[in-house]
Amino acid sequence: MFVCSDPGSHHQLYWIRHKHFSFDAQLAIDWGTCAAGMQALQPARRRWIAKHASSNCGVGTTLVKWKYQDDDRCPRCGVPEDTTHVLRCTAKGANEVWNESILKLTAYLQKTHTHPGIQESLLTNLHRWRHGAFLSLIHI
Numbered sequence: 001m002f003v004c005s006d007p008g009s010h011h012q013l014y015w016i017r018h019k020h021f022s023f024d025a026q027l028a029i030d031w032g033t034c035a036a037g038m039q040a041l042q043p044a045r046r047r048w049i050a051k052h053a054s055s056n057c058g059v060g061t062t063l064v065k066w067k068y069q070d071d072d073r074c075p076r077c078g079v080p081e082d083t084t085h086v087l088r089c090t091a092k093g094a095n096e097v098w099n100e101s102i103l104k105l106t107a108y109l110q111k112t113h114t115h116p117g118i119q120e121s122l123l124t125n126l127h128r129w130r131h132g133a134f135l136s137l138i139h140i
């Protein structure tokens with residue numbers, strides 16, 4: 001995924017237009033750090049992120065839109081499957097993958113001595129986002 005750090009670039013406006021975040025949120029994002037982070041990833045991982053974030057991948061809603069299948073249901077739980085649902089699905093197998101990933105992230109944050117307030121904010125808000133709750137601001 002190409003991440004442009006120029007404020008108001010057409011790449012950033014794409015994400016606003018497709019309701020991935022608000023215009024106000026765009027101003028709060030550290031685009032330079034995002035761009036550097038993306039460049040540090042292997043090309044295959046960058047490609048996966050771009051496809052997943054833009055919903056151009058093999059999830060139910062996209063496969064129906066592309067006319068590759070007739071229903072958009074999640075094979076694990078039966079609700080409409082979009083890219084957000086893939087991460088929020090609470091079916092048994094999905095919960096195990098999520099929990100394992102959170103444990104890996106927690107270990108990484110501790111190993112890299114990430115500020116405890118940032119750790120708490122990140123992990124709390126990932127949990128809240130997964131369960132559809134509003135994100136909370138934690139002041140460090």
Ligand SMILES: [Zn+2]
Pocket residue numbers: 074075076077078079085089090091
């Ligand atoms: Zn599901």
